[in-house]
Amino acid sequence: MSFVLSVALPLLVVFTMFVVGLSLTRVDFANPVRSPRVTIVALLGQWLLPPVVAVLLVKCLLLPAALAMGVILAAAAPPAVISNYYALLARANVALAVTLTAVASLGAVVCTPLSASVAYWLAMRQSPGFDLPMANVLQQTVIGLLLPVLTGMAVRHFASAWTASYEQILQRLALLAVGLLVAFIVTDQISFIRAQLALVLLTAALFTGLLLAVGWLLGRALSRSGAERRALLFGFPARNLAVATLLAVAAFGRVDIAAFAAVFFLMQVLVLVPLALLLGRRAG
DSSP: OHHIIIIIHHHHHHHHHHHHHHTOOGGGGSOOSSOHHHHHHHHHHHHHHHHHHHHHHHHHHTOOHHHHHHHHHHHHSOBOTHHHHHHHHTTOOHHHHHHHHHHHHHHHHHHHHHHHHHHHHHHHTTOTTOOOOHHHHHHHHIIIIIHHHHHHHHHHHHOHHHHHHHHHHHHHHHHHHHHHHHHHHHHHTHHHHHHTHHHHHHHHHHHHHHHHHHHHHHHHHHOSOHHHHHHHHHHTTOBOHHHHHHIIIIITOOHHHHHHHHHHHHHHHHHHHHHHHHHHHHHO
16 A cells, blocks of 8 residues: 555656646647736636635635645635546636636746745634645645646657657546545545545535636636636636645645545546536537
């Protein structure tokens, strides 16, 4: 078990983020919309608003410490690459969705520790015996997110032929890695999840619903384009499970904190895929 937590699981996360880097190019960091205001405000919203929602949930639902930290880490994580897939199904502006995900992933080295620390201070500063290891969070964000993403981008730039040949295979392996992460966490924490299943599901449902509402409202405020609005919509609820899990295990040394992220991810797939298909059908 110690080998899985200290070596295997972090390596799965690093591999997943490396594959994310393989899919990114310098073009993805160029603003694909006519007004940079949409991109800038959306990025600020993706970093500022999910932690606010997390704090409100922790306070209103009186969540226990481990579950509360799971919500905070999920909120502080950058948007997940799978949000681009949701945007594709919804016939959204995929270029905008990819740009937001790419910039947010690189910005996570600063924004994730900062968001987590502020949300922790607001929601849990009076929780006895529970501290946020800020130095470990920053270290793991650099090692587990920034460096693998930059390495993947470098490999794509300098070995474009190799990347073109193996990118799809590696993407499938990355999906398998995420599946293994979820399976391991759920299996390891099945007693914790069973004991608090109703509260975990309620928290995940409210977190998803509120972040969808935030994305919808911000989209309506920023753009008249339905495709752009749909691109903004999914970047808010779809948080990066791999990063949240890495921080929970490597920074805190506690798998129970990652249990919320696993249940959150599974529930979101069941909700966001049908929603994206419905929006895509209406847009077509």
